[in-house]
Amino acid sequence: MQFPGAALFIDIYGFTSLSKQLTAQGAAGIEQISILLNTYFDRMLSAIDRMGGEVVQFAGDALLAVWTVDPDEHSLEEAVLSAARCGLLLQRQLHDREMLPGLLLSLRMSIGAGDIESALVGGLDNEWELALAGEALSQIRACSAYAQAGRVLLSPEARALIGKRYPSELTEAGSAFFSEEKHDELESDTKQDEGAILPDTVQATQVDWSAELRLITVLFVKFTQPANQLDIGQLQPATIAIQQAMKLHGGTIHKISHDDKGSAFIAALGLPAHTHENDAFRAVRAALAMQEQLKEQGLGHRIGISTGLVFYGSIGNAVKREYTMLGDAMNLAARLMQHAPEQEIRCDAVTREAAGGGVWFREEAPVMLKGLKEPQPLFTPLGLTGEARSSGQTLVGREPEIAELRQRLDLLAQGSGSYVSLIGEAGIGKSHLLQFVQREATARDMTVLRGAADAAEQLTPYYPWRSIFHALLRLDALPEEEDAKLLAVLDTIRRSAPDLEHLAPLLTPVLPFAIADNAWTKPMTGQIRADNAHALMVRLLGQFAGEKRAVIVLDDGHWADSSSWSLLLQAAGALPQALLIVASRPESEQVEAGEQASLQLPSALTLRLAELSRDESLALIADRLxxxxxPDEVGAFILSKSEGHPFFSEELAYAMRDSGVLEIRDGQCRVLRNLDELSDVHFPTTIQGIVRSRIDRLPQEEQLVLKVASVIGRIFTYSALDGTMPVAGGGEKLLALLETLTEANLTLREPSDTELTYLFKHVITQEVSYNLLLHSQRKQLHGTLASWYESQYSDLSPYFGLLAYHWSKAEETDKTAYYLERVGLQAQRTGAYQEAVGAFTALVGGEAFAESSASMAKWRRMLGEAYMGIGDMANASDQLCAALTLYGRPPASTPGRFKRDIARQAARQLLHRVIPERLVGPFSQSRRELLLEQSRCYWRLAEIAFFVNKPGDNLYHTLHGLNLAERAGISPELAQISSNMCVTAGIMSLHKLAKAYINQSLRTMNQIEELSAEAWVRMNISLYFTGTAQWRESMDYSGRAMDIYEKMGNRRYWEACSYLMVKALAYHHADFPASTALAAKIYESGRLSGNAQAKSWGLLAQAENAIYNDKPPEALRLLSEAEALIPIHIGLTEEIRLHNLLALVHLRAGGLDEAKRYARQGLTLTNQSAATTYYSFDGYAALAETLIDLWQQESGDRSESRSAMDEAIGILRRFAKTFPIALPRLHACEGAIAWHEGDRDRARKLWKRSLQYARKLDMPYEASRTEAIMWQLDGRSS
Incomplete structure (x- = not known):
């Protein structure tokens, strides 16, 4: 865009020297810089705005303003006059003002007139830069050398426009100073502002706490072609090249600066969110990259690079505000840019030193640069050396462990992965071995993915895996814009796991941004969500390991959450081409459980680290010192205290050195105290004491840094530390303190491509530092840190656990409760049930958390569901009942009340059926949610009652939940619990009522269109139809439910639906091979998920099919495996089936005694249970058949066996009243009894009835079985 106008350039004269003096004062000086600059700019911005101008850019301690010309309102002459009048007004107000005692500032101004061009250039990741050019700016640059403090300089063109009206003082170049003679037009404005002249003393309340000193590397890039000849067609690709180079190397463009020297790109590394441990190295690499690109574009340029401390903070006021950088490094980079030959780069000595050995430099002859007293050494970067940097201390001892780890790396090189567990106490050397693995693997061209758990993140699912997937998905190399990152991640999934693309949202816990749930993942919760997340994560890890020889390292496993351990062990079993290593302390329950699980892995190795030997300990101490x-006496003294513990030995040696007992000089160790007195020197006798003694010797500032860092965690970033420090003083001072602590071996620099990161060399150092804080200090720091996190991230979901932890330590109950609830919900949704139990237990255990009984009730319901997730049904039931009690609905505690409650709820349900318009009340949204919340409690209790085979409780809770859900209106809860009632009505043989509930659940399901509800409804309807032998409907409904659950990855309910299909295939089609194959899949699914009940389903169904096919040995093998699952609580129904089937199989195999034993146990268990599941049929029938045969074979008194047989037939008869599928077998058994009693006619009538039911119910196997009995006993068939 091009327009006529006047341009005013204002430079705060004397600010550079002023900022140098203030910087030397430390934190107080930083405050003054921010105050001074903002106060000065506030005055200038306000005046420019009031007099019709617009500030288009700040340039360090200067600004550029323009007055545009609107031909319909005023002329270019009037624009120049307005700019001149504004400049003169500001000079009269601000010239030689004593801002602080002895510190004077003034202004230099230049005005140009003519065409002004502006354009937005760049656009990479939607980041645009403002570029300005044109005649007006060229005039300012041409005459700026003649500008003087306290005066307003007009370019020749500007003077020509207003010189006739206002006399001016000419310079030799034709420019002129606007007259200092007072003009009437200025009198009113000057007087108006007299009362607002800057005060002599600036108030502290004006401090901008965001201002700070930062160690940065700055790049100035200037094009050698004159700005007025540089068109947008050239500037646009050049800007893109600079943006790409800075993005790639972790930096950012600060601005395109327009001042009296011209225009230049200013870029930097070391600004917030762009700070790294090797910023200078990255900056030089970025400069070399942009140099190459600009050369290809044929664009002349010069680049200057400098490293140093700068002021970084916001300047301006409500009219315009932006961040700026001020300091010697800025000035030096600009001078280096001006001095550089065309197409070349010049660096200062600090940058060259900081870049290290990774860059080839050519040293140039020192030169004098403007503003500097001494000649400056210059360096030209020529390219990268490729030199690798290494850090870490020498690994001493551990030869056996090193040999084992080398062998595992050798196997990986040959394509075979494995799993290694390093277990040892704190400080025993686990981290050093992990560093060895990383160095060794890198040297072998293997890829290392490393993660670490954290004490403060124990409730955060998958926390240690975040950095691993961050590296695997190469998130650092992607653009910063979230949409671009999202597309890149989705593309990776599409290429690596196309069949799992719909599961992409499940990666959210390991990503720095959220992927919104889709129709498939939205209903996934708990174990279903965890199983699917693991499937996707393992697939991505497997794809990566297949392409590269991958070493996956997880440190501090004792702090890892259960989801992380589950993923680790699943990955270990599924990734044959990856080496997985986890390092942990031995005392963790998770570690012990992981060790037990790893025993199933054929390639698992556990390395338990013991103390070092005497020689190894002495070698370690000598190396560290x-x-x-x-000296022998020193070694003996340390070993007597440390007993071979590496970290203890090391810290004790440091303590002796720091306290002056030892002197280290020229590689020799001398004892400065009398050797006889050495044993009397008091040294702490614990590791914690040693560390504390070292911290006590540090200066106060360094101690404070350690203490604040200890609040953040073992690993801490510079920005988090800087944001939490209770006193000002970041920038170079804080970096220097951190460097000192690193040199003292208390902290280490952690490699990171995203942010400057440190870690405590050992967690004990962190713990000791934290324990030195007073309670009040901890509260303040935890609160400050939590607030810092909240202010830094728009999406806080990855930090819920961390924020709950810090707010709890800050004793902020409302915020603690807020985040704990989100931690629990997040954990439950991802299947991390142990962590969900922990979060909700904390909530229900803290009475101060609950704002109301409704909140506490909701938390107890959530805790109950979390207990269900880990299979603890007793605690789950207790919590759900407690929730209902808090809602004012305590479950019945006596048999009498239990019956009255059922009668009352049944009557209410009958009323709902008769007068459906009274179902839904005119409830508010909050009241409706309360009803649904209560309904959820009953629904979960009904589910528990079903699985523990308590039909009375099932009916009680289902009726309560259904009545509440119907009052609340259409909802997933209503659809699901209506389908539950369909099954319950079917069990009660109320088939007409069952069909009414089928219709209600289907109608509601179609209105809500929610997949998980649809699958649940279809599964329950199929369950009902199977029990009533409506095979086509049953298979249709179970088939659709199976498809949904399989797509959702809901393994638990897929297994249940598949079991319906297994029995339909057997009972209806007599397709035993297909039924057996599907049962085997159910077993395998249960094995993978650890679901013992599903494993038992698969084994029992296969055994029943083997019995049908007359394969007793195969059936016995399967049943024996199932019997081993009984201690894992597979359920009473499964135990009954198992005992009864074992009785029949042993009888057919000739094991009469075993048959009798299992039959007695089966009969006892069967009498303890009501018939609630159709698939119990095979077990009930097996018991009856076994006892009939035992009665028939009895030679003596048969009264006892007759009684047992009659009891079994009575049980089967009651079962058949509920589930008609048992009728053919019942009448076949009754016919056999009649035959053996000699009543042949009755036997034939019963067999005929059996055949009629078998054909009516379309059960071909039952028909053929009855005919076989008839042939065997009667010698004829039907």
Missing amino acids: GVERL
Whole structure:
């Protein structure tokens, strides 16, 4: 865009020297810089705005403003006059103002007139830069050398426009100073502002706490072609090249600066969110990259790079505000840019040193640069050396462990992965071994993916895996824009796991951004969500390991959440081409459980680290002190205290050195105290004491840094530390303190491509530092840190656990409760049930958390569901009942009340059936949600009652939940619990009522269109139809439910639906091979998920099919495996089936005694249970058949066996009243009894009835079985 106008450039004269003096004052000086600059700019911005101008850009301690010309309102002459009048007004107000005692500032101004061009250039990741050019700016640059403090300089063109009206003082170049003679037009404005002249003392309340000193590397890039000749067609690709280079290397463009020297790109590394441990190295690499691109574009340029401390903070006021950088490094980079030959780069000595050995530099002859007293050494970067940097201390001892780890790396090189567990106490050397693995693997061109758990993140699902997937998905190399990252991640999934693309949202816990749920993942919760997440994560890990020889390392496993351990062990079993290593302390329950699970892995190896030997300990101490050998008495003293513990030995040696007992000089160790007195020197006798003694010797500032860092965690970033420090003083001072702590071996620099990161060398150092804080200090720091996190991230979901932890330590109950609830919900949704139990237990255990009984009730319901997730039905039931009690609905505690409650709820349900318009009340949304919340409690209790085979409780809770859900209106809860009632009505043989509930559940399902509800409804309807032998309907409904659950990855309910299909295939089609194959899949699914009940379903169904096919040995093998699952609580129904089937199989195999034993146990268990599941049929029938045969074979008194047989037939008869599928077998058994009693006619009538039912119910196997009995006993068939 091009327009005529006047341009005013204002430079705060004297600010550079002023900022140098203030910077030397430390934190107080930083405050003053922010105050001074903002106060000065506030005055200038306000005046420019009031007099019709617009500030288009700040340029360090200067600004550029324009007055545009609107031909319909005023002329270019009037625009120049307005700019001149504004400049003169500001000079009169601000010239030689004593801002602070002895510190004077003034202004230099230049005005140009003519065409002004502006354009937005760049656009990479939607980041645009403002570029300005044109005649007006060229005039300012041409005459700026003649500008003077306290005066307003007009370019020749500007003077020509207003010189006739206002006399001016000419310069030799034709420019002129606007007259200092007072003009009437200025009198009113000057007087108006007299009362607002800057005060002599600036108030502290004006401090901008965001201002700070930062160690940055700055790049100035200037094009050698004159700005007025540089068109947008050239500037646009050049800007893109600079943006790409800075993005790639972790930096950012600060601005395109327009000042009296011209225009230049200013870019930097070291600004917030762009700070790394090797910023200078990255900056030089970025400069070399942009140099190459600009050369290809044929664009002349010069680049200057400087590293140093700068002021970084916001400047301006409500009219315009932006961040700026000020300091010697800025000035030096600009001077280096001006001095550089065309197409070349010049660096200062600090940048060259900080870049290290990774860049080839050519040293140039020192030169004098403007504003500097001494000649400056210059360096030209020529390219990268490729030199690798290494850090870490020498690994001493551990030869057996090193040999084992090398062998595992050798196997990986040959394509075979494995699982290694390093277990040892704190400080025993686990981290050093992990560093060895990383170095060794890198040297072998293997890829290492490393993650670490954290004490403060124990409730955060998958926390240690975040950095692993961050590296695997190469998130650092992607653009910063979230949409671009999202597309890149989705593309990776599409290429690596196309069949799992719909599961992409499940990666959210390991990503720095959220992927919104879709129709498939939205209904996934709990174990279903966890199983699917693991499937996708393992597939991505497997794809990566298949392409590269991958070493996956997880440190501090004792702090990892259960989801992380589950994923680790699943990955270990599924990734044959990856080496997985986890390092842990031995005392964790998770570690012990992981060790037990890893025993199933054929390639698992556990390395338990013991103390070092005497020689190894002495070698370690000598290495850490940097000496060839230790005096014998020193070694003996340390070993007597440390007993071979590496970290203890090391810290004790440091403590002796720091306290002056030892002197280290020229590689030799000398004892400065009398050797006889050495044993009397008091040293702490614990590791914690040693560390504390070292911290006590640090200066106060360094101690404070350690203490604040300890609140953040073992690993801490510079920005989090800087944001939490209770006193000002970041920037170079804080970096220097951190460097000192690193040199003292208390902290280490952690490699990171995203942010400057440190870690405590050992967690004990963190713990000791934290324990030195007073309670009040901890509260304040935890609160400050939590607030910092809340202010830094728009999406806080990855930090819920961390925020709950810090707010709890800050004793902020409302915020703690807020985040704990979200931690619990997040954990439950991802299947991390142990963590969900922990979060909700904390909530229900803290009475101060609950704002109301409704909140506490909701938390107890959530805790109950979490207990269900881990299979603890007793605690789950207790919590759900407690929730209902808090809602004012305590479950019945006596048999009498239990019956009255059922009668009352049944009557209410009958009323709902008769007068459906009274179902839904005119409830508010909050009241409706309360009803649904209560309904959920009953629904879960009904589910528990079904699985523990308590039909009375099932009916009680289902009626309550259904009545509440119907009052609340259409909802997934209503659809699901209506389908539950369909099954319950069927069990009660109320088939007309069951069909009414089928219709209600289907109608509601179609209105809500929610997949999980649809699958649940279809599964329950199929369950009802199977029990009533409506095979086509049953298979249709179960088939659709199976498809939904399989797509959702809901393994638990897929297994249940598939079991319906297994029995339909057997009972209806007599397709035993297909039924057996599907049962085997159910077994395998249960094995993978650890669901013992599903495993038992698969085994029992296969055994029943083997019995049908007359294969007793195969059936016995399967049943024996199922019997081993009984201690895992597979359920009473499964135990009954198992005992009864074992009785029949042993009888057919000739094991009469075993048959009798299992039959007695089966009969006892069967009498303890009501018939609630159709698939119990085979077990009930097996018991009856076994006892008939035992009665028939009895030679003596048969009264006892007759009684047992009659009891079994009575049980089967009652079962058949509920589930008609048992009728053919019942009458076949009754016919056999009649035959053996000699009543042949009755036997034939019963067999005929059996055949009629078998054909009516379309059960071909039952028909053929009855005919076989008839042939065997009667010698004829039907």
